[in-house]
Amino acid sequence: MHDNISAEERALLDKFLADNKMFLGPDPEIMRDHTVTPRSAAEEAVLKQGFDTHQAHHIRGLINAALSEAFTMVNQMGAAPGAKWGDLVTAIYTAEGNLAMIAPHGIITFAACAFYPIRFIIKNWVSDPTVGVKDGDGFIHNDARYGGVHNTDQSMMMPLYYKGELICWLSSTIHEGENGACEPGGLPAAAESKYDEGIKMSPFKVVENFQIKRDLVTFLQNSVRDPKLQLEDMKVKLHAVMRLRDRIIAILDQFGREALIATMRMHLEDTETEVRRRIRELPDGTTRVLQFMDSSLRENCMQKISVAITVKGDRMICDFRGTAPQFMNRSVNTNLASFKAALATGLLQNIWPDLPHTMAVLSPIEVITDPNSIIDAEGEMPQAMSLMPLFKACVAWTVPMAKFNYSLPRRYSAIIASQYDQAATFIYGGLTQHGDVTGNFCGDINGMGQGARSHADGEHSVSPVFGFMADSGEHEINEEDTPIIRLGAQRLAKDRVGFGKYRGGMGYEQIATARGSGMWGFMTGCEGSKFPSAQGLFGGYSCPAYQLLKIKGVNIFETLNRDPKAIEVFDILKLMNERPLAGGKYSSNDMGMTFELCDEGEIYMICQGSGGGYGDVLERDPALVMKDIEEDLLSADLAREIYKVVFDERTLVVDEDATRAMRDDYRRQRLQRGKPFDAFCKDWVTAEPPADLPYFGSWDDNRRIYAQNPAINLKVVMNADQLQGFYMPNPKDLQIASLEAQLAKAQAALEACQAAGR
Amino acid sequence: MKVLVTEYLRINLDTEKWECRRCGHEHGNARENYKHGLLVYDRDPREIHKPLLDTQLYERTYSPDPKWCRILEYYCASCGTMVEAEYLPPGHPPLHDIEFDIDALKLQWKDRKEVTEPSIAPDLALEKVKHGRALHAEMHHGHQH
Numbered sequence A: 001m002h003d004n005i006s007a008e009e010r011a012l013l014d015k016f017l018a019d020n021k022m023f024l025g026p027d028p029e030i031m032r033d034h035t036v037t038p039r040s041a042a043e044e045a046v047l048k049q050g051f052d053t054h055q056a057h058h059i060r061g062l063i064n065a066a067l068s069e070a071f072t073m074v075n076q077m078g079a080a081p082g083a084k085w086g087d088l089v090t091a092i093y094t095a096e097g098n099l100a101m102i103a104p105h106g107i108i109t110f111a112a113c114a115f116y117p118i119r120f121i122i123k124n125w126v127s128d129p130t131v132g133v134k135d136g137d138g139f140i141h142n143d144a145r146y147g148g149v150h151n152t153d154q155s156m157m158m159p160l161y162y163k164g165e166l167i168c169w170l171s172s173t174i175h176e177g178e179n180g181a182c183e184p185g186g187l188p189a190a191a192e193s194k195y196d197e198g199i200k201m202s203p204f205k206v207v208e209n210f211q212i213k214r215d216l217v218t219f220l221q222n223s224v225r226d227p228k229l230q231l232e233d234m235k236v237k238l239h240a241v242m243r244l245r246d247r248i249i250a251i252l253d254q255f256g257r258e259a260l261i262a263t264m265r266m267h268l269e270d271t272e273t274e275v276r277r278r279i280r281e282l283p284d285g286t287t288r289v290l291q292f293m294d295s296s297l298r299e300n301c302m303q304k305i306s307v308a309i310t311v312k313g314d315r316m317i318c319d320f321r322g323t324a325p326q327f328m329n330r331s332v333n334t335n336l337a338s339f340k341a342a343l344a345t346g347l348l349q350n351i352w353p354d355l356p357h358t359m360a361v362l363s364p365i366e367v368i369t370d371p372n373s374i375i376d377a378e379g380e381m382p383q384a385m386s387l388m389p390l391f392k393a394c395v396a397w398t399v400p401m402a403k404f405n406y407s408l409p410r411r412y413s414a415i416i417a418s419q420y421d422q423a424a425t426f427i428y429g430g431l432t433q434h435g436d437v438t439g440n441f442c443g444d445i446n447g448m449g450q451g452a453r454s455h456a457d458g459e460h461s462v463s464p465v466f467g468f469m470a471d472s473g474e475h476e477i478n479e480e481d482t483p484i485i486r487l488g489a490q491r492l493a494k495d496r497v498g499f500g501k502y503r504g505g506m507g508y509e510q511i512a513t514a515r516g517s518g519m520w521g522f523m524t525g526c527e528g529s530k531f532p533s534a535q536g537l538f539g540g541y542s543c544p545a546y547q548l549l550k551i552k553g554v555n556i557f558e559t560l561n562r563d564p565k566a567i568e569v570f571d572i573l574k575l576m577n578e579r580p581l582a583g584g585k586y587s588s589n590d591m592g593m594t595f596e597l598c599d600e601g602e603i604y605m606i607c608q609g610s611g612g613g614y615g616d617v618l619e620r621d622p623a624l625v626m627k628d629i630e631e632d633l634l635s636a637d638l639a640r641e642i643y644k645v646v647f648d649e650r651t652l653v654v655d656e657d658a659t660r661a662m663r664d665d666y667r668r669q670r671l672q673r674g675k676p677f678d679a680f681c682k683d684w685v686t687a688e689p690p691a692d693l694p695y696f697g698s699w700d701d702n703r704r705i706y707a708q709n710p711a712i713n714l715k716v717v718m719n720a721d722q723l724q725g726f727y728m729p730n731p732k733d734l735q736i737a738s739l740e741a742q743l744a745k746a747q748a749a750l751e752a753c754q755a756a757g758r
Numbered sequence B: 001m002k003v004l005v006t007e008y009l010r011i012n013l014d015t016e017k018w019e020c021r022r023c024g025h026e027h028g029n030a031r032e033n034y035k036h037g038l039l040v041y042d043r044d045p046r047e048i049h050k051p052l053l054d055t056q057l058y059e060r061t062y063s064p065d066p067k068w069c070r071i072l073e074y075y076c077a078s079c080g081t082m083v084e085a086e087y088l089p090p091g092h093p094p095l096h097d098i099e100f101d102i103d104a105l106k107l108q109w110k111d112r113k114e115v116t117e118p119s120i121a122p123d124l125a126l127e128k129v130k131h132g133r134a135l136h137a138e139m140h141h142g143h144q145h
Helices: A007-019 A041-048 A053-077 A082-085 A108-125 A214-222 A226-255 A257-281 A336-351 A387-395 A398-406 A475-479 A556-562 A574-576 A621-629 A634-645 A655-671 A677-686 A731-755 B102-109 B125-140
Strands: A088-094 A099-102 A138-141 A151-160 A165-175 A204-208 A285-295 A300-312 A315-319 A365-368 A425-433 A436-441 A484-492 A508-514 A521-527 A548-552 A587-591 A592-597 A605-609 A695-698 A706-711 A712-719 B002-004 B009-012 B017-020 B027-031 B040-045 B071-076 B081-089 B097-098
Touching: A041 A257, A041 A587, A041 B102, A053 A082, A053 A088, A053 A226, A053 A257, A053 B125, A082 A165, A082 A436, A088 A108, A088 A226, A088 A257, A099 A108, A099 A257, A108 A151, A108 A165, A108 A336, A108 A605, A138 A731, A138 B097, A165 A226, A204 A214, A204 A257, A214 A226, A226 A257, A285 A398, A285 A655, A300 A398, A315 A425, A336 A365, A336 A387, A387 B102, A387 B125, A425 A508, A425 A592, A425 A605, A475 A484, A508 A521, A548 A574, A574 A605, A621 A731, A634 A731, A655 B071, A677 B040, B097 B102
Parallel strands: A300 A695, A315 A365
Antiparallel strands: A088 A099, A088 A165, A138 A151, A138 A204, A151 A165, A285 A300, A285 B097, A300 A315, A425 A436, A425 A521, A484 A508, A508 A605, A521 A592, A548 A587, A548 A605, A695 A706, A706 A712, B002 B009, B009 B017, B017 B027, B040 B071, B071 B081
16 A cells, blocks of 8 residues: 555545444543533534523523432432442533533532543444434443443433434433452452453443333343342433433423523533633642552552642643552552543532532643553553542642642632541442342441641541542441441541641541351452551641451350440450450451451451641640540540640640640750751652662652562663553462462471481 | 741742741742751651550551651741641652742732731532531431431
8 A cells, every 4th residue: 555645545544444443442532531522513503692691590400400300319219329328420411422510419520421431422323323322222331441430330321302403411320339340349459450340331222212121231130249239220320311301301392402502511611711710810830749559459559649730820730740650450540531530529529619510620621641650541451449549539639729729818618638538448248148149338438537627627527538428328227238237337536537736527437247148258448558548738647547457256246145245335446455355366457458258246347537637736726635535536645745735634624834835845846856958858868769668650750650569579660651560469479479488498497407317 | 918828838929938927937939949948857657646556466556657658747947837747658859849930929919919817718518518418318317417
C-alpha cells in the first residue's frame, strides 16, 4: 500500500477499520474526557429561541422531585444492603450523555461516571444494526473500565424518546455488592488480575420493550453468588427508571421538548460558569499535599499520591504526576475516569457543597496524571479495590483547597480537615443460617469521622467519605439475614482521634462474630495501619493508625452460655489488653485482610476512624478537653500529655493558671528543640527512600518514580512518563521461603552437631 | 494590606513577608516557602499517637510505625505556635505546600477590603448530612431523628 492516499481512500480505510474493530473495549476517547460536550445542534437551536430562567427553575424542581421519587423507590424496594442504606443514585443525562442532574440525596460518584457507558452506547450501539437503541430499551453495566466506581455497582440506563426523538437518558445505580469475584462481597483484595474480579459487564442491552430479557438475566444470575439479589435489583432499577421516565414525559407534555433540553443544557453551562467564577476568586498559585497509602491490602508498601493544584485566573489544574506506578497483580489500582468521579464527589462534598450535583462541577478543571500510575491504570490491571485511591481522591481537595480558600472575604462552606478515608467495615460471605449463599458488606462503612473544622470539632461518624449521607444500617436486620452477630457496635473509639485545637470527629468500634453457619468468613480492606490516613490541617494532627484485632480459637457463645457475665462490655482495648477469654489466640494485624473463615464465636474487631485535627493542640479550649473526658472520649493522661491541661481528675475542674503556665513552658520547649528549617533539611532529607522501606512513587522529583521492594531486591527508578507496572510476590511464598531458610539453618546446625558427634 | 492564608499565617503585601498571625513575627519572603522561617522538629509519631495496646503483647498498637512515618512539627520561631504538622516517611523532602503569585495577589486585593478575622461559613456538607438523615429517618422509620 502506498503512503500517500487520497481523502476518499482515507475515509474508506477509516470506515473499514471502524467496521471491523475486533473488540469494542473501553474507548480512551470517551474514558479520558470528563468534560461536558459542546452544545449539540439541537441544544444550539433551542437556546437560540431564548431561555426562560423562571420556567427553567420550575422544570428543575420537577426533575428533582422525579429523581427523588425514583431514588425513594430504589431505596425502599432494593434488595442489596447498599440500596437500603442509600448507597445509590438516580440521574438524568442529556441526549449526548452529559450528566445533568442527580437525585438530591443520591451518591454523586455513581452518576459522575455513568455518563461514560452512556457515551459508549451512543457511539457504538445506536448505529449498530445488531444492537440499536430504541424506545423501551434498557442497558446494564458494571465494569468500571467502561465507567463506574467499581464493579460492585450496577447501572440500568434507559434512553427517553419523545415523539420519536431521543431527548435524554435516565439511569439508576446501586452498590449491589456481590459480583462473582474470587472473594465474596464484590471487593476482592485478593484479585491478582482483572479476571479474578468476577462478572465484567460492558454496556449491553438487557431490556427490550420495557421487559428484562430473562435469558440474559439468567446468565448474570449464574455468574454471581446471590442470584436472587441480581434479579430483584435489576427489576427495581428498571421500574424506578420507568417511573422517572413517566415523570419526565409529563414535563415534556407540559413544557415541550425545547424547555427540557434548554433547562438541562443551561444547568450544566451555568454550573461551569459558577465554578470558573469561584476559581477566579482564589489566589493565583499552587498548593500541594502528599497522600501516602501504606498497604496494597496484601502487604504493607508505601504508595504516594502527589497532588498539586494550580490556579491561574479562572483555570484550575490538578496535577497528580509523581504518583506511584500501577501494580500488575494487586487490586488497589484505579482507572482515571473512576478517579475523576471521586474527585468530583470530593469537590462537592468538601469544598462547594452548594453547587448543583452535575458533572459540570469538574468539567472546567484540568486533571493531569502519569499514564500507568496507580490512579491512571491500564485496563488489564486489577482494580477491584480501587476504593483505596478513590477515597483518597475524595479528600485530596481538603488540605490544598483550605490553603486557597482561607483568605477569601466570603467562603462557601466551612474550612475542614480531612475526613477519615478508609473503607472500615466487614466484607463477608459464605452460607447463611437460612442455607443461602451470599456475599456483601456492612453498612457501618458509612460512619467515617468528619475532619475538624476551623470553628468546631469534627462530627463523629458523620457520613461516608463519598456521599453526604448513607445510613449505617440496622444490625438486627443484618443478623436476621446473615450469621453475623454484633458484639459491639457504634461505640466511639476512645482516644483514637486526630488531636488539634479542634479535634476530628471520631469513629466507632466494630466487633463481629458469626453464628449458625457451616461456612462463613470476613475480609477487610483498609490502609492506615502504619501510616495514618486522615490528615490534619494547620498544625492539627492526623488520625492514629488503626488495626484489625482478632481473637481466634474461642467460641464467645459458649463462654457467655457458661458465664453470662464473663464479658460485660465489649471494648476493643479491654479485650485485647486484659485477654479475658482463656485459650484465645489474640492478634493485632494490618487492616487489610483477604477473605478468611471465621469459626463460630471467633471475634474480629476494627474501628471506623477519626477525621484529622485542626490547629495547634495548645490552643484547644480546656473546657472542650474536659467535655471529651466527661463523655469518655479521651483519657485523662492524654488530656495532660497532648493538650497540656492541668485539672482535677475527680471534679474535672481546670486550673487555668497552671494550664497557661504549662502551655507557655511547652511553647518554650518547642523553641528549644526545633531546628531552623534549612539546617533541619540538611540533616533530614535523604537522596532516596529508605532502603528497607517498600516504596512506590516519586521522592524529591515528580519526574522520577521509584519502585522498590526490599523483599525481592527490587529497585527501579523510572521516568514518570514511561511508567510500567510492578509484580508483587505472594506474601505466602515469602513466608514459605523464610520458613524454609530457617529450617535449612536449623538442619545445618543439626548436621554440624551430628558431625561433631555431639 | 495583610492577607490571611492559614490559621497561623498571613502575607503582608506591603513588605512581601510571611507573618505569624499569633505574634506578628516575620517568617521571611512571601515569594518563597514560608517554612524557611520556621523551626522544625522530627517527632516520633508514638509520642502523639500513643500505643493503646500493650506493647509487650503486640507490635501493632494504634501507633504509626516510626520507620514508616514521622511527624515534622513546624513552630513559629518567636512564639512557638505549631503552624503545621507534616506526616512524611523518614527522609522525604518537606513539601513546598503554598506557593502564591504575589503580584497577582496584590492585584486581586487592590479593590478588596482587608480581612483581619477569617469569615466563618456555614458547614453546608453537615447541613446536607442532617437533611439526608431526616429524610431517611422519615422514609424508613416514620419519624424524625
